[in-house]
Amino acid sequence: MPTLSRRFSTLSTPIDLFLQWKPQRETQQLLWPPLSPSQLQKQQKLLQSKLILALDGCTSVKHVKQVHAHLLCQGLDQCCFVLSKLIRMLTKFCVPMETYPRLIFHQVRCPNPFLWNAMIRGFILQGTLSESVSLYNCMRRDGTRPLSFTFSVFFKACSATLDVDLGTQMHAQTILVGGYGSDLYVGNTMIDMYTKCGLLESGRKVFDEMPDKDVISWTELIVAYSKSGDMESARDLFVELPVKDKVSWTAMVTGYAQNARPREALEVFKRMQTEEVETDVVTLIGVISACAQLGASNYAKWVRDVAERSGFGPHENVVVGSALVDMYSKCGSIDEAFKVFKQMKERNVFSYSSMIVGLAIHGRCHEAIQLFHDMLESEIKPNHVTFIGVLTACSHVGLVEQGQQLFAAMKTHYDVDPSVEHYTCMVDLLGRVGRLEEALEVIKTMPVEPNACVWGALLGACRTHRNPDIAQLAANNLFELEPNTIGNYILLCNIYASAGMWDEVSEVRKLMREKGLKKSPGYSWIEGKKGEIHEFFAGDMRHPMSIEIKQALEDLVNRLKAHGYVPHLNSVTYDLHDEEKRRLLLNHSEKLALAYGLLSTDVDYTIKIMKNLRICEDCHAFMCGASKITGREIIVRDNMRFHHFHNGTCSCGNFW
């Protein structure tokens, strides 16, 4: 009489059930009357599915071996159906294909396509593509027709290893063997292979020749175009795509975001909302990144609400949470970013890095360094980005020694190899405090090839510390690496102009003219009360309130002058009359934006200005003064960092 506990003990996983079997031949017991052939076949089938179930439940190689022993005992050593599953399990547990799986395979006289496939797949997964290829050739000599997913597995491997030669050969094979022309899996993995290997046109050709395409084929190509920067082709395909799903929509949102077109990304996302397409984590990450680029608070709030409503708030999802931290910090709301960070239930290296970098670019460097130390205690290992953040923080507050110590510890304690970026931080660290020769020495002795960023950091430091000689050296290297980046020439012009070296200024100007480089127009934007964006270009009079803005600026500059503000005429690199320089300076777009902000918002409202270029010295001093005499909080995000102006001082410490 079975007790209750005995009965419950039978409620176990398939592998446990299996292990209770007695190893005896279940199918050939002497029975009377004997089983008919169809009954026998049924019994065989049952046994096979039992074995498959047992294999599915295996959690170790040992289990698989037990099932194998049982299988042999039942006389199923030729049963390809079960054996291919068995080999798949061995692959899953990383048993080297050369050993046990190969042995099993060799004992089979007539392997079926599934068994071949299991072997080929196993070798591919273990990184021995060449062995897979020779197995494939054996299979072909054997007269066996490959399965469509044998090809898929190959294409996937070629896409991962960027082995376009093998991919092309396999493509030829599909044509040679024939009959795969309408197979979606083969076609789609082939498109993926070609596009990942950078042969967009070949991918497109496969796509065009496919008689049936599904949404996956379309999406693969859309992604390929957007990765190549061709959003126009991506959009054209998307428009033609008959049935769009959330993945193809997301591909468009992310595509625009990754191509620095945040407004279009937001447009697509809005349309997704009106068409009631489901929003998931991946969609959110794309649109959050777009918001971060735009830096618009109202959009930020809206996107965050959508995230919360979809059930992926910072509390639920680390990735969304980390993206929101980055977004808020780039929108100028560093306190909100910190709030989100604290709300997060789970934090990873991305969350910490985003927060540390955020604090650093907002000039809250001691907090950034503190957070870095908190992170070390939380057992989350810092990565290369974390170090960029904390080194940036050190350099912003002039903590040279601490920065140098951290830099040294990177490799020895945290196993992070210093990259060019980290050396850039070191050049910046030394350059900011005026140790320009030492910074130059770092560049000369660094083990990695210095890139434009490194020389740019040095050139930037030369501007602050007015050193035209080293500037010349840095600029020459920079011009070689980035002959067409206008900002470098302008920076050098500024440095020469500050030193009154007008001949050199005109030399550089001549160089720019010869190269046909045009100054990209500086512009600033500010968010209105209702979330609308107001854009200002230098000297722009197109804004409906231009007259008032101009007047407000005149008033402001007069009040500032009374408080000792002197226009930094050196910020103008044209050799003009001082009066003309004064006029030009007052036209700078961030000043126009500031005047609009002062006119249109209440006293307790923080004015947030975004700018596409680096803020000039004059505007910086102007903002400092304005924050003092108006008592307003002003934040300017230029292309480098945030400047928080409060009561006459800036968070960057006049150092940027």
Add this chain to the structure above:
DNA sequence: ATAGGGTTAG
């Protein structure tokens, strides 16, 4: 068996 994903810097 096949498609979309986050942080960095002068």
